[in-house]
Amino acid sequence: MKQIDKLDISYGGESISFRLERTARRKTIAISVGFDGVRVLAPVDMIDQDVTAHVRKKAPWVIKKLADYRDLASETQPKEFVSGESFHYLGRPYRLRVVEDPNAIVTRVSARGQTLVAPVLPQQHYLIRRASIRSGLRQWYVEKAKRRFPERLSAVSSTLGNDTPQVLVVEQSKRWGSCEKSGKIRLNWRLVMAPASLIDYVIAHEACHILFHDHSHRFWRSLETIMPDYESRIDRLDKLGHRLIW
Template identity: 60%
Template sequence: MTDAAQYSIVFGNETFTFLIERTARRKTVAISVGFDGVRVLAPSDLDDDRVLGIVRKKGAWLLRKQAAYRELGGQAAVKEFVSGETFHYLGRQYRLKLIPDETAVTTRIAARGSTLVAPVLPNGHESIQRAAVRSGLSHWYRAHAIQHFPARARMIAEILGIPTPTVNVVDQSKRWGSCDSRGRIRLNWRLVMAPMPLVDYVIAHEACHVLEHNHSRRFWRSLETIMPDYEDRLRRLDRMGHQFIW
């Protein structure tokens, strides 16, 4: 069970409002920044003052992340789900094309060259048509994530010398991936839109948590050993990530 309480901290001219979410499963404080704000996970037995002290020490980092999101517009991508829009798959650009189809009870996406074809019922209400296309795209991306992610996790696990972790493809807006205390990895299906080197970065990051359940020096050394350019990949994901959130 997770408890949560809201707090605000001011750094410079910026005010950060966030929830401290408490859970008995955590041993350390974890801070993440996403398009929807700051998230703080803390152990159930750590008092508020100590948690807030840890957050304050991350002030400069929080400001840098906030500035980066502001430069990107600070918002997830806005999609209309109409013909001509650009979508990404493993870093490549695809154009969406809606095709009228009297038999299209559900919209099933198909890739043809650099086009994502979406059959839709003709003369349908625009909002219903867009919802159908969005749903179809979500299913298409999720299916391809399920196809690719476990194989990449197996490859990275072999390099690390650990058993192949269980990989679950999930729908989450605040993070690209996570690893629980039993070594099970959860990956956001939207990650399959990113270039494969960035997919591998997220999987490697989470796989290293099978060895180290925190961001200790040993954790970062493990990650650097198997992926010396992980910092560059992380920066690329930070710059590009907003394109994949809709």
């Protein structure tokens, strides 16, 4: 059972707010920074003063990471879902082509070469058209993810010597994946837009959580055994990830 709190500290004239999650599974404290802010995982019996002291010790790193994510976010252009826009699949760019079709009650996107074709009703209000195209694209990606992810998870599980767990393709705006205590793995459908090497990293990360339900040294050693360059993949995903959220 998790205990979730909101805390903040001051450092060098800046305020750092963070989400604190306490869980009985954790033995050590861990800090992560992303587009959704700062997240701290701590043992269930760790008092607030010890948590804030640890965050303050890491404050220079946290502040730098937050600044990096602000810079990346400022580069992101919102999608308009119009012809000519670029969308990615397995790291490769595809151009969107919107075509009017009087029979397109539902927008069903299809790939033709490096083009994603999205049929829409003629004279449709632009807001309805935009929502319809977005929905059609999402469904196309979900279908691709449902085929791709189990294949890659099976390969990673084989390398670890594990049985292939169940994988669910889900909607998550702030996480690429998660692993339940039961061993079931959830993966964000948006991940299928990323290059295959980064998809494999997230899948390997979650597969290792089946063995170790924390970010202990044993967990990282396990991940490093099957993916020695995992740190560079984390860095690449951090820099690319915000472009995959729409």
